[in-house]
Amino acid sequence: MxxxxxxxxxxxxxxxxxxxxxxxxxxxxxxxxxxxxxxxxxxxPEVLAALAAANGGHQVSYGEDAYTAQLQEVVAEHFGAGAEAFPVFNGTGANVTALQSMLPRWGAVVCAASAHINVDENGAPERVGGMKLLSVPTEDGKLTPELIDREAWGWGDEHRAQPLAVSITQSTELGTLYTAAEIRAIADHAHSLGMKVHVDGARLSNAAAALGTRFRDFTTEAGVDVVSLGGTKNGLMFGEAVVVLDPRATEGLKYLRKMNMQLASKMRFVSAQLVALYGSDLxxxxxxxxxxxxxxxxxxxxxxxxxxxxxxxxxxxxxxxxxxxxxxxxxxxxxxxxxxxxxxxxxxxxxxxxxxxxxxxxxxxxxxxxxx
CATH class of the missing domain: 3.90.1150.10 (Aspartate Aminotransferase, domain 1)
Structure with a gap:
């Protein structure tokens, strides 16, 4: 862009x-x-009111607060039991930290050429996350199993970064939507190749609203492993969350969040916003x-x-x-x-x-x- x-x-x-x-x-x-x-x-205004309400008194820092605990319940309601949220400051931090936790150091991510991680994050996945992006041109911003296969090869070749994750965006950077069936096809194909699936959900709410479905319908139940849950583009002051749907898909996420400077000391003010947004129909x-x-x-x-x-x-x-x-x-x-x-x-x-x-x-x- x-x-x-x-x-x-x-x-x-x-x-x-x-x-x-x-x-x-x-x-x-x-x-x-x-x-x-x-x-x-x-x-x-409802988010501002939630911030003001969360401002009184003292709460334990770094996520041991009542609002972050409530966020876990809210996330479980949307994505299913076992889903866990890790609040972060911004979308780039969410994407980089999520993908970093899903990959070994030699891992690579297959994504659309138009993907935000490839075009608009200023090398953060490569320079901060230490991963290689294998981008695929698409007509509509959407990957398919066939398009993934253009870069999903070379396992065991020490000269090639190993393609071990797929990242898709919902809704895409070109304003298009994946159906639940399309995401299920991607997840099934990726998993059959030993790859994990990440969703950049900066506009996940817009997608769910347009599709008329629950979040879990095109994430958890479609086989997605990790979601970057957006909030800033839908009325928050700041804040997103990495939502782990399959705990087997990540390793060391809580340490990586700190290493990547995405651990808020006053985390209640991130979590309170997310609770205000997703804990109601806002x-x-x-x-x-x-x-x-x-x-x-x-x-x-x-x-x-x-x-x-x-x-x-x-x-x-x-x-x-x-x-x-x-x-x-x-x-x-x-x-x-x-x-x-x-x-x-x-x-x-x-x-x-x-x-x-x-x-x-x-x-x-x-x-x-x-x-x-």
């Missing part, structure tokens, strides 16, 4: 607004909206709303002459092509990323706090710029 950011115009620049119009301690204009990333959104409400806003945006895109949606809109992402000059002008009003600038492809993301008015305003601006 190309992440060439264009400077925002004065319309999106907080300095261009009268600072006396709002609390001087607020350094941004809360009315400014964007479609660049679901990381741009703020914290869900995850489903927020993800369903983001998906619905993406569907609304997709309808507007399809109705706009000269703009072409180029990938399925299955979760909370819309991919489209449009003239580069139009994209550059539109970006002055609403921030978003180029996905493939040479092809004129852009990505628009919707969040838990994206409103119908936000989508309609963006669609109107798109039509205006296309008419120029």
């Amino acid at each position: 190309s992440t060439s950011l264009h400077a925002p115009s004065a319309a999106n620049d907080p300095a261009a607004h009268d600072p006396s119009a709002h609390d001087p301690s607020v350094l941004h204009d809360p009315s400014v909206r964007g479609f660049a990333s679901d990381n741009y959104s703020g914290v869900h 995850w489903l409400r927020s993800a369903s709303h983001a998906n619905a806003m993406a569907a609304r945006l997709r309808q507007a895109v399809d109705a706009t002459d000269g703009v072409r949606a180029v990938r399925p809109t299955q979760a909370n992402a819309v991919f489209a092509t449009l003239p580069t000059d139009v994209a550059d002008r539109l970006r002055e009003r609403f921030r978003f990323y180029d996905w493939d600038r040479d092809a004129g492809e852009v990505r628009w993301m919707c969040s838990f706090d994206t409103t119908e008015a936000d989508v309609d305003a963006f669609a109107a601006a798109l039509r205006e710029e296309m008419a120029r």
Whole structure:
């Protein structure tokens, strides 16, 4: 993914607004909206309330607190008895620590070429995790047993990193979804080759909401070994969790979490957020709303002459092509990323706090710029 950011115009620049119009301690204009990333959104009010509630008094540090204990119960409800959660600070930390615990030092991971671990984690899997990524080009961001076989070979060859894990993303970086049957086929095939299966679930909630299924339906019951459970993209301030579904798939995870600087001393504030999100239907409400806003945006895109949606809109992402000059002008009003600038492809993301008015305003601006 190309992440060439264009400077925002004065319309999106907080300095261009009268600072006396709002609390001087607020350094941004809360009315400014964007479609660049679901990381741009703020914290869900229910999560903020959970953080405030967790703030009183003292709790034992490094995970021996009531909120982390409650998180284990919440995770078991979603993924089944025996599932264990290891809260971490961020998605990169979750992915690297999870995969590192699944592999010996000579191990390699088969992943899609578009996978976040391959494209957007700045070498962390290789340099911090010490593993080799064996990436496979895909049309839709999804691996299949046949695609895995392109790199799943060479066992016993001392000159080749040993392919011992498969990592898939749900929903994928291209906004597509795996069905439970597709993940089961991958897991069965990987396990038959002696490989383990990891799911990067930064947007796992969006996938479950779109599929109308439980998390366990396309993870635990589909044969997945370890999941990186996302929260930041769905309304948390920070925090994710490595969820171990099969304890035989990992080794030394609690030590690796510390080594990788992902062990929070005040872990209650990570766990309290995850409990607020997954201990109620907040995850489903927020993800369903983001998906619905993406569907609304997709309808507007399809109705706009000269703009072409180029990938399925299955979760909370819309991919489209449009003239580069139009994209550059539109970006002055609403921030978003180029996905493939040479092809004129852009990505628009919707969040838990994206409103119908936000989508309609963006669609109107798109039509205006296309008419120029």
